[in-house]
Amino acid sequence: MESYLNENFEVKPKHSSEEALQKWRKLCGVVKNPKRRFRFTANISKRQEAAVVRRMQQEKLRIAVLVSKAALQFIQGIAEHEYIVPEEVATAGFEICASELESIVGSRNVKRLKIHGGVEGIAKKVRSSTENGLTVTNGLENRETIYGSNKIPDGETSSFWRFAWEALQDLTLIIDAICAFISLVVGIATEGWDNRAHDALVIVASISLVVFVTAANDYWQSVKFRNWEIEKKKTLVRVTRDGFRQKLLSYELLPGDVVHLTTGDQVPADGIFVSGFPVSIDESSVTEDSKPIKVDTENPFLLSGSKVLEGSCKMMVTTVGMRTSWGKFVAADDKGGYDETPFQVKLNGLVEIIGKIGKYLALVTFSVLMKGLLTHKLQEETIWRWSGYDALEMFKYFTISFTIFGITVPEGLPLALTLNLAFSTNNMVKDNALFRHMAACETLGTATNICTDKTGIITSNQMSVLKLCFCMNVKDLSRHNNASSLCSEIPDTALRLLVQSIFVNKDSEVVNKDGKLEIWGTPTETALLEFGLSLGGNFQEQGGKLKLVKVEHFESAKKKMQVVAELPDRGFRAYCKGAPEIVLALCDKVINSNGNVVPLDEVFIAYLKSAINQFAGEGLRSLCLAYTELEDGFCTSDPIPSSGYTCIAILGIKDSIRPGIKDSVAACHAAGITVRMVTGDSIDTAKAIARECGILTEDGLAIEGADFREKNLEELLELIPKIQVIAQSSPLDKHSLVKHLQTTFNEVVAVTGAGADDALSLNEADIGLATRIHGTELSIIL
Numbered sequence: 001m002e003s004y005l006n007e008n009f010e011v012k013p014k015h016s017s018e019e020a021l022q023k024w025r026k027l028c029g030v031v032k033n034p035k036r037r038f039r040f041t042a043n044i045s046k047r048q049e050a051a052v053v054r055r056m057q058q059e060k061l062r063i064a065v066l067v068s069k070a071a072l073q074f075i076q077g078i079a080e081h082e083y084i085v086p087e088e089v090a091t092a093g094f095e096i097c098a099s100e101l102e103s104i105v106g107s108r109n110v111k112r113l114k115i116h117g118g119v120e121g122i123a124k125k126v127r128s129s130t131e132n133g134l135t136v137t138n139g140l141e142n143r144e145t146i147y148g149s150n151k152i153p154d155g156e157t158s159s160f161w162r163f164a165w166e167a168l169q170d171l172t173l174i175i176d177a178i179c180a181f182i183s184l185v186v187g188i189a190t191e192g193w194d195n196r197a198h199d200a201l202v203i204v205a206s207i208s209l210v211v212f213v214t215a216a217n218d219y220w221q222s223v224k225f226r227n228w229e230i231e232k233k234k235t236l237v238r239v240t241r242d243g244f245r246q247k248l249l250s251y252e253l254l255p256g257d258v259v260h261l262t263t264g265d266q267v268p269a270d271g272i273f274v275s276g277f278p279v280s281i282d283e284s285s286v287t288e289d290s291k292p293i294k295v296d297t298e299n300p301f302l303l304s305g306s307k308v309l310e311g312s313c314k315m316m317v318t319t320v321g322m323r324t325s326w327g328k329f330v331a332a333d334d335k336g337g338y339d340e341t342p343f344q345v346k347l348n349g350l351v352e353i354i355g356k357i358g359k360y361l362a363l364v365t366f367s368v369l370m371k372g373l374l375t376h377k378l379q380e381e382t383i384w385r386w387s388g389y390d391a392l393e394m395f396k397y398f399t400i401s402f403t404i405f406g407i408t409v410p411e412g413l414p415l416a417l418t419l420n421l422a423f424s425t426n427n428m429v430k431d432n433a434l435f436r437h438m439a440a441c442e443t444l445g446t447a448t449n450i451c452t453d454k455t456g457i458i459t460s461n462q463m464s465v466l467k468l469c470f471c472m473n474v475k476d477l478s479r480h481n482n483a484s485s486l487c488s489e490i491p492d493t494a495l496r497l498l499v500q501s502i503f504v505n506k507d508s509e510v511v512n513k514d515g516k517l518e519i520w521g522t523p524t525e526t527a528l529l530e531f532g533l534s535l536g537g538n539f540q541e542q543g544g545k546l547k548l549v550k551v552e553h554f555e556s557a558k559k560k561m562q563v564v565a566e567l568p569d570r571g572f573r574a575y576c577k578g579a580p581e582i583v584l585a586l587c588d589k590v591i592n593s594n595g596n597v598v599p600l601d602e603v604f605i606a607y608l609k610s611a612i613n614q615f616a617g618e619g620l621r622s623l624c625l626a627y628t629e630l631e632d633g634f635c636t637s638d639p640i641p642s643s644g645y646t647c648i649a650i651l652g653i654k655d656s657i658r659p660g661i662k663d664s665v666a667a668c669h670a671a672g673i674t675v676r677m678v679t680g681d682s683i684d685t686a687k688a689i690a691r692e693c694g695i696l697t698e699d700g701l702a703i704e705g706a707d708f709r710e711k712n713l714e715e716l717l718e719l720i721p722k723i724q725v726i727a728q729s730s731p732l733d734k735h736s737l738v739k740h741l742q743t744t745f746n747e748v749v750a751v752t753g754a755g756a757d758d759a760l761s762l763n764e765a766d767i768g769l770a771t772r773i774h775g776t777e778l779s780i781i782l
């Protein structure tokens with residue numbers, strides 16, 4: 001039986017092939033109540049229809065782009081007809097309608113955009129401002145009536161009565177009801193109404209009870225599912241409204257909203273590039289064009305559903321909800337339902353086998369009973385004479401056999417499992433964990449390996465700068481009551497450089513939230529900015545003085561962030577910050593104890609390295625800050641230089657271990673789950689932390705990402721079982737570890753990760769746990 005199930009009822013927890021899904025469905029043969037049984041599972045034919053619609057949409061979009069490009073070349077110079085504002089739009093106080101916006105962005109019509117005055121013109125026409133965003137005080141209802149909201153409607157929810165109607169169509173119930181009805185009619189005919197009236201009542205009552213319980217159960221289940229789906233679609237976006245930055249749920253967006261996008265974000269609605277640095281966009285989910293597209297003032301259109309691969313910018317929303325290209329796809333796709341979980345499919349297999357046995361037993365019972373009747377009739381020599389009594393007897397046999405068949409098939413079993421999963425997923429939401437796929441909830445229980453991040457999972461993700469190696473001096477900030485008292489000990493010019501490098505080369509911002517200052521950014525960035533603020537730096541002033549001309553955001557693979565700023569008097573300066581081993585390699589100068597820039601000789605290098613080792617030994621994350629002056633003629637298309645930097649300082653950032661993590665690791669070990677830590681931090685920091693929480697043991701191995709990458713397959717076979725820590729890893733190392741564990745060692749692997757860098761391994765793993773989405777406490781389980 002095991003092999004039969006494995007052969008025919010096997011699907012993968014993630015990305016099952018269409019054939020595998022088709023195959024087990026076909027094997028299910030005659031399912032008594034298909035509507036119920038397959039309610040939440042993928043409707044494969046609808047899914048194929050959706051794929052066709054999707055392809056057609058993509059083709060349309062592609063053609064529209066080509067046509068508009070071609071047309072543009074010809075019509076340059078030919079005056080375009082005037083745009084007439086529809087009356088209801090004009091009376092609402094706007095100067096452009098939703099379909100005009102939809103057509104401009106949908107067909108990327110730069111010419112028409114220009115006719116409307118570019119992005120500024122459009123902003124004016126939708127009564128917004130590219131600087132301050134929408135003004136909420138005027139009310140937004142009017143806007144929503146004219147332009148719609150950014151909601152993609154879910155499939156309609158069925159009413160309770162619809163479920164009751166479906167429950168009534170259960171084949172078993174219908175046959176049982178018919179049998180009961182016939183026996184009632186026969187009973188009444190032979191024994192009279194008075195004697196059999198109570199039977200009628202019992203039949204009606206039992207059918208109603210069964211229908212009611214089934215419908216209530218199904219209804220409850222569908223409500224739970226809906227809640228889950230609504231939760232699942234919630235994403236936070238950063239917008240400016242009333243001149244203030246704030247976070248909104250993506251479905252609260254309206255045309256005119258100014259959205260801030262950065263690496264890893266999904267574009268939440270169609271819109272136009274306002275300002276910022278050119279961004280590289282992956283539109284493959286919308287246009288099937290797998291090449292990244294550069295979006296800037298020349299090509300300013302951003303389509304919802306595409307992903308920001310690199311860069312950051314401001315976008316003004318023009319089109320929302322079903323009018324967006326993404327809205328059209330999602331609507332087509334949503335009808336697809338969910339893939340079955342492996343256990344559900346196996347259970348279906350089991351039901352199938354039991355069903356077959358049931359059918360066989362029913363047949364045998366019927367044959368044996370019939371044989372009895374026939375033998376009896378043969379003995380009495382009445383085989384050619386059949387009376388009503390005989391028919392009634394045969395009907396009784398049929399009822400008995402059918403009952404045997406009915407009760408042996410555990411039709412409700414797979415459904416009960418779905419119910420259970422829906423219940424569990426909903427419970428997990430209360431713990432801030434959100435499942436993207438139902439199967440993940442089930443696979444989670446079978447994991448044998450966990451590849452975890454350090455930051456945010458093992459540590460609390462609340463970082464603060466604890467140590468500082470600056471002007472050839474290591475300072476312990478916990479010893480100073482406040483960081484500003486430290487300033488008196490440091491030469492003024494050097495201090496100014498430190499503060500400037502923190503405020504200019506940053507990927508975080510200070511926002512005013514209800515009158516309170518709040519820092520937005522990754523914990524590393526936040527810690528840095530907090531440190532800068534504590535040094536007495538003025539964020540606004542520093543930001544205003546220097547104009548950024550180029551930004552290369554932090555990426556886990558590069559382990560550094562670089563910017564180029566234009567100095568107020570003349571010239572440019574590049575700032576770099578990142579992992580010390582990377583940044584120090586770019587430096588040939590350093591600031592000495594007098595605050596002067598001097599060549600970075602071996603004595604200095606040895607001093608800095610000993611500081612880094614000291615920080616790492618204490619489990620601190622190190623970060624190196626550096627700068628270099630640039631030639632006068634720096635152009636934004638030039639690459640940011642990668643040598644000649646001056647090392648400003650090395651910071652030791654503390655991120656304390658989460659309380660209880662040691663017990664969690666021990667619990668995993670006790671359950672037979674191997675825990676491995678894959679971190680971007682240096683090996684000494686990683687080792688210190690891994691040892692403290694029990695991941696790294698005496699016989700375990702800690703290895704650097706660069707070493708791991710160089711090993712061949714044979715060496716890996718021997719190494720991987722021993723590896724407990726991979727440090728200084730790039731996202732690809734994590735991915736390759738996961739792949740090896742899955743394929744070579746046949747393990748079920750769970751991966752935790754944060755941000756866009758980990759997307760690859762999160763997707764590859766049997767269970768992906770994306771943590772702290774957009775700085776919230778929410779975790780998404782993929």
Ligand SMILES: Nc1ncnc2c1ncn2[C@@H]1O[C@H](COP(=O)(O)OP(=O)(O)OP(=O)(O)O)[C@@H](O)[C@H]1O
Pocket residue numbers: 453454455456507522524525554555556557559560561577578579580621622623624678679680681682729
């Ligand atoms: N915003 C940043 N700017 C510059 N450098 C950074 C930034 N964040 C981290 N780093 C440097 O890059 C190194 C590795 O960071 P990475 O993002 O790969 O790790 P992580 O994902 O934050 O941590 P983990 O992998 O342990 O969860 C850090 O040790 C730090 O030196």
Ligand SMILES: [Ca+2]
Pocket residue numbers: 453556678679680754758
């Ligand atoms: Ca990481």
